[in-house]
Each structure stands twice: as structure tokens, then as C-alpha cells.
Amino acid sequence: MLQIMMPAPLTFTMNEVPVPEVGDTQALIKIERLGICGSDMQIYHGKHKFMSYPIVLGHEGSGTLTKVGKAVQGFAVGDRVTIQPQNFCGRCYPCQQGLYNVCEHLSVMGVHETGMSSDYFVTEASKLLKLPDELSFDQGALIEPIAVxxxxxxxxxxxxxxxxxxxxxxxxxxxxxxxxxxxxxxxxxxxxxxxxxxxxxxxxxxxxxxxxxxxxxxxxxxxxxxxxxxxxxxxxxxxxxxxxxxxxxxxxxxxxxxxxxxxxxxxxxxxxxxxxxxxxxxIMMYLRQDFERAIQLVAQGKLHTQELVTNYFPVRHIQEAYQYVDDHFEDVMKVMLTFS
The missing domain is CATH 3.40.50.720 (NAD(P)-binding Rossmann-like Domain)
Known part of the structure; x- marks a missing residue:
């Protein structure tokens, strides 16, 4: 499968890597849409304070499940999902108080660990949320910023x-x-x-x-x-x-x-x-309930979403997409990467 790595600022490399193995509690997602956000642009320019290279970018994603682990409940192959891109320890004091968004060991996909700039992405099923039938993949990728x-x-x-x-x-x-x-x-x-x-x-x-x-x-x-x-x-x-x-x-x-x-x-x-x-x-990110509320509002038709998507680029043109955001910063809102 294609995986796009950023080895250094302003640089992307296209790599062919094996499709990830799926553990018992994990699921494999075929990525369909991936949004570019402000923190991605900071990483692109080497100005993000809390990450290091090399990194696979991408934390605003949506896609379709192609495989689920044998211990996973509530999800099935073919489900359309979005991903909550936080990993937390569950042991520190903030986590014990339910504040895992400020976990002392918080790790964010696409910032501190592998993100979603690839054909397939594997994660714990606990990080997934189902998309109602009425939501598009564009809207699915927007759920993360809506959760903010x-x-x-x-x-x-x-x-x-x-x-x-x-x-x-x-x-x-x-x-x-x-x-x-x-x-x-x-x-x-x-x-x-x-x-x-x-x-x-x-x-x-x-x-x-x-x-x-x-x-x-x-x-x-x-x-x-x-x-x-x-x-x-x-x-x-x-x-x-x-x-x-x-x-x-x-x-x-x-x-x-x-x-x-x-x-x-x-x-x-x-x-x-x-x-x-x-x-x-x-305000530091979100909790799972914020994703659930975001999905609810979009499903109820209470938010305008398509007006925010100003541009699309095929994922293999990711360098062009990031350069476009740089060159047209005043004109773009949300740029979406599309996957074949």
C-alpha cells in the first residue's frame, strides 16, 4: 500500500509498505478522505513544538472498515467510520479524572505517532466512531474539527x-x-x-x-x-x-x-x-462525547459543512496540496485529500 512519509520539513516521500496486520482489538480502515489542518501546516514548516521527524501526517480522516479483529464488538467490515486520533495512558491523574485530552502522556496520530496519510490505517477499534448513512466521507473527515x-x-x-x-x-x-x-x-x-x-x-x-x-x-x-x-x-x-x-x-x-x-x-x-x-x-482537543455530539449535529442537518471544503487533491499530489495551502492561505478553508 501507499504510505506518505515526511522525513523533514517541506518534504514528502511516497513509500510502498505492507498493509498493516490487525490485532484482536484493532480494525483496518481504507482511508477515503483526509483533511489538512493548521497543525499539519505547522509540521510541514517544521514549526510544531511537540513533534519530531520522520512522521506520517494526518489526523482528520474517514474511511471504510476492511478488516476487524476477532475481539472487536460493535463494528463490522463495510462500516463507514471516522477516527478519534488520541492515544492516552489511562493511568495518570488527568486520565483518572476523565480528562484524557490532557493526559500526561498524550499521543496524537499524525503528530506524535503514525498518522493517516496512507491507503490503509490500523488502529484500536475503541478509537472508531460509526458514520450514519446520511454523512458523506467529507463530513466524516470534518468530524474531528467539529469535535473541537x-x-x-x-x-x-x-x-x-x-x-x-x-x-x-x-x-x-x-x-x-x-x-x-x-x-x-x-x-x-x-x-x-x-x-x-x-x-x-x-x-x-x-x-x-x-x-x-x-x-x-x-x-x-x-x-x-x-x-x-x-x-x-x-x-x-x-x-x-x-x-x-x-x-x-x-x-x-x-x-x-x-x-x-x-x-x-x-x-x-x-x-x-x-x-x-x-x-x-x-481548550485542548476533545473527549469522545464531543465526537458523538459532532456526528449528531451533522446528522441532524444543523451544521453547514460543504461550504468549508474549498479544494480537493488526490493523495499522491500531497506535496502540491500543501504548497497550494501555502500559496493561497487567505483563500482556502479546508483542503481534502482523496484516495482512489
Whole structure:
């Protein structure tokens, strides 16, 4: 089978390797779709802090089961699945508290261990989730980033009846805003400086899409939410200006969630969080329940997904795909790799 290795930044090699053997508790997936995300691009450029080369990329996948181990229950050959790409120890204190997303020994497929850039991928059946018949393979590959969004909404304590501001209209920000909308938020606004991303946000029926070069966050919050401001501000942009604005604009007693992967340290005015009793949440990936919620929302037709997929490349053109994302960063949302 084909397996695509990244031996060093900016470099892919095409390798023919044996199809993996399947253990008693494992399953073999024929990969059909694989999304490229921001962390993949960091690895591509050698800027990811927590990985090493060589690596097989890919953690946003969907496919069809072609073999299941003899001890596997609940799955059968032919099932369409997506994959929860976390491996955790189950023994450390966070794991014992159910917080395996922050396991002291957390390992992520495509970051710390072999990912899904191959014709076939073997994993523990416990990492699989079935896709309902009505979900496409595109949607199956999007379940992982949607699970980030459902995790955010769960982590902040829910948003039913809340006014929610999302900073950054890339794929994650868009999905966070959509999930907030689908989870009963009273009102939602999203900000960005990229007109194309804001247009896609409008197509996804996010209520208020604001170009922050034309209207600052404080003004937008008052204009759309009124004098009492936002109940929740969620930073999906990951730059100094956005988190600073979030802290400045946070209403007394409100909540801020940090989802974006900040590449450099930033300073925030902690005294404002203290004086206003603002609760600050750090978001690290997801739990299985977040995948289940993501699948449920898509199956119910409550999320726009196809608007997010802007480009397709055959997996053998992976170098071209990554270069395309580099060259058209302002224009792409989600690039999908397809498998024959």
C-alpha cells in the first residue's frame, strides 16, 4: 500500500509498505478522505513544538472498515467510520479524572505517532466512531474539527441563551460559531479580516459576520449584543491583538475560551480578568462525547459543512496540496485529500 512519509520539513516521500496486520482489538480502515489542518501546516514548516521527524501526517480522516479483529464488538467490515486520533495512558491523574485530552502522556496520530496519510490505517477499534448513512466521507473527515468546536461549547458550560462572540473565521472559528448557534445561543457574531472567510461564514448562516478592520470588537459587541455585551468570547485566531481585545471587551462575570494555538507568548492584563471576575478557559482537543455530539449535529442537518471544503487533491499530489495551502492561505478553508 501507499504510505506518505515526511522525513523533514517541506518534504514528502511516497513509500510502498505492507498493509498493516490487525490485532484482536484493532480494525483496518481504507482511508477515503483526509483533511489538512493548521497543525499539519505547522509540521510541514517544521514549526510544531511537540513533534519530531520522520512522521506520517494526518489526523482528520474517514474511511471504510476492511478488516476487524476477532475481539472487536460493535463494528463490522463495510462500516463507514471516522477516527478519534488520541492515544492516552489511562493511568495518570488527568486520565483518572476523565480528562484524557490532557493526559500526561498524550499521543496524537499524525503528530506524535503514525498518522493517516496512507491507503490503509490500523488502529484500536475503541478509537472508531460509526458514520450514519446520511454523512458523506467529507463530513466524516470534518468530524474531528467539529469535535473541537463541540468541546469548546461543552467546556465553557454551554451557551443556551447566551450571546457568543467568536474571533477568527477560519475552519475552527466557523465551526465554533456554527455549533454555538446550533446549541441554543441567543446570538452569535464572528470576526475576521479576511473577506472570503467572512463570506463563507455568511453562507453558513452565522448571524453577524464582522470585518474587524472596519469595526473593532468593542463596537461590534455593543452594536449587535447591546450594552450588556457578550456572555462568552472565544478566541480562534491566536494572535496578540485578539486575546488582548477579548480581555478588554469581556463583560464582568463573563467567560473567555482560548482555542487557537498561539505560536509565541503573549501578554494579557490579568488584573482585568481579576477585577471583572472573568473566567478563562484553555481548550485542548476533545473527549469522545464531543465526537458523538459532532456526528449528531451533522446528522441532524444543523451544521453547514460543504461550504468549508474549498479544494480537493488526490493523495499522491500531497506535496502540491500543501504548497497550494501555502500559496493561497487567505483563500482556502479546508483542503481534502482523496484516495482512489
Amino acid at each position: 468546536a463541540t468541546a469548546v461549547i461543552r467546556k465553557v458550560g454551554g451557551v443556551n441563551g447566551a450571546k457568543v462572540a467568536v474571533l477568527g473565521a477560519g475552519p475552527i472559528g466557523n465551526l465554533v460559531a456554527q455549533v454555538a448557534n446550533a446549541s441554543g445561543a441567543k446570538d452569535v457574531l464572528i470576526t475576521d479580516i479576511n473577506p472570503k472567510r467572512l463570506t463563507i461564514a455568511e453562507q453558513c448562516q452565522i448571524p453577524h459576520c464582522v470585518n474587524s478592520q472596519e469595526k473593532d470588537l468593542a463596537t461590534a459587541i455593543v452594536d449587535f449584543f447591546g450594552a450588556n455585551g457578550a456572555d462568552v468570547i472565544i478566541d480562534c485566531a491566536g494572535i496578540r491583538q485578539t486575546i488582548s481585545s477579548a480581555v478588554q471587551c469581556a463583560r464582568r462575570g463573563s467567560r473567555i475560551a482560548v482555542v487557537a494555538n498561539f505560536k509565541t507568548p503573549v501578554e494579557i492584563e490579568l488584573v482585568l480578568l481579576q477585577r471583572k471576575e472573568v473566567t478563562l478557559y484553555g
